[in-house]
Amino acid sequence: MMAAKRATEAVGRALVEEAQRWGGMRQTGVGLRYMMDFGSRPTDRNLLISAQFLHRELPIRIARRVVELDDLPFGLSDEPAILKVRDWYLDSFRDVRSFPEIKDISDELAFTEMIKMIKVRHNNVVPAVALGVQQLRKHLNPKLASCDLEEIHKFLDRFYMSRIGIRMLIGELLHPFSVWQHVALHDPDPQPGCVGQINTKMSPMSVAQAASEDARAVCMREYGDVPDVNIYGDPDFTFPYVPSHLHLMMFELVKNSLRAVQERYMKYNKDAPPVRIIVADGIEDVTIKVSDEGGGIPRSGLPKIFTYLYSTAKNPLDEYDYRGNNAVTMAGYGYGLPISRLYARYFGGDLQIISMEGYGASCTSLS
Structure with a gap:
């Protein structure tokens, strides 16, 4: 029994040491134009090349997150939720590193199935990390100024931005025409204008409408009533963007506004x-x-509104189940606005808040 335990610990140490080595390697940048050009031609050769690229690139990006999660200030690395997230990244690093060399299309399909499992494993990383931050906040000195916590905020910005990049790589280079490449390869009727997660003719009016309806449904569930949302603009206007990114940003902004007005x-x-x-x-x-x-x-x-340790709402994360069994709440996670700003900045935009106390707020997303 003791020998088995020691063997398991040795394997775990070796895995962590390997992740630390890979975390020191240089990652490769991939731009939006390349994703669109590459994803618009989902030939077997391109899919094989993209799988081979991800097989080399993902371990570096995942390992960097492991290294950072192991070295956080104020004891954040030791919070249970953060340890859980770190284990998810270690498991994913092990899965990609142990996958054999990708030589043909059958290898690529098997690799894709493995990547799909990794993507699902990480679906709840954002709320789990938010829970870890809330766990830390409970025993932090309340007199600590926000400038003293700057290191945590910078880490979370890097961490969440990296997560966006990893999911874009998985979504674009391996999943042309849809979020899941394996399904899309056999889809006889892919959505027109879509290259992976990028819609080359995305209607911001349509995304705003869908996000508003989702936010209004959450508000109705929370309060039993909900304000209207009026949308103004050219319904025929389109531009290339990632609809899921814009939907997330619009959902958070509209949800915040609905809550403020309703209350x-x-x-x-x-x-x-x-x-x-x-x-x-x-x-x-x-x-x-x-x-x-x-x-x-x-x-x-x-x-404070763009920090990860601030929320004006009662915190619902005390009972959060980061296996994914919780419904969307109206507010309280403390990361809606900072995450939304990162999504805006990922492709060179920004998110700004202008407030007129006693009247209301204006939130502007620049894409």
Whole structure:
């Protein structure tokens, strides 16, 4: 029994040491244009090349996350949820490294099936890390200034941005026409205009409408009532973007606005004013503005809204099940806005918040 335990520990140490070696290697950047050009030609040869690239690249990117998760300040690395996430990344690193050399299309298909399992394994990384941060916050000195926690914020920005990049690589280079390549390869009717997760003719109006309906459903479930959402813009306007990224950003922004408006007006038994979304196509930028009359954010709260240790809502994460059994809550995770800004910045955009305390807030997403 003791010998088996020692053998298991030795294997675990060897795996961690290998991850540390790979984490020191240089990763390869992949741009949006390359993803679109490559993914638009899903030949067997291209799929084989992309699988071989991922077989080399994913261990580096995954190992870097393992190394960072092992070396976090204030004892964050020892929080149970963070340890769970670190184990997920170690398992995925082991799976990719142990996969044999990819030589033909049958190897590529087997590799794709393995990658699909990895993608599912990591579906709940974001809320699990958020839970770890909340676990840390419970025993942090409340007098610590936000500048003292800057190292944690920088890590989380890097960590979440890297996660976006890994999922884009998996989604684009191995999954042309859809999120799952194995399914798409046998799809006789792929969506027109779609190259992997990128829609070359994405309608921001349609995405805003879908995200608003999803946010209104959450608000209705939470409060039993929900403000309207009015959307303004050219319904025929399209541009190339990742719909799932824009949907996430719009969902978070609209959800925040709905909550602020509903909580403000239900106190007075008054009809709540609508949340407004404006989509503008400029010469250089696509701008999407979400504005509300929810009372705004106090000036003292504005510096905190893009940190991962701040939320104006009651925290629902105390009972969070990071295996994926929780429904979407209205607020309280403390990462909706900072994550949304990272998604905006991934392709060179940004997300800005302008508040008029006593009236409302305006959230602008620049794509």
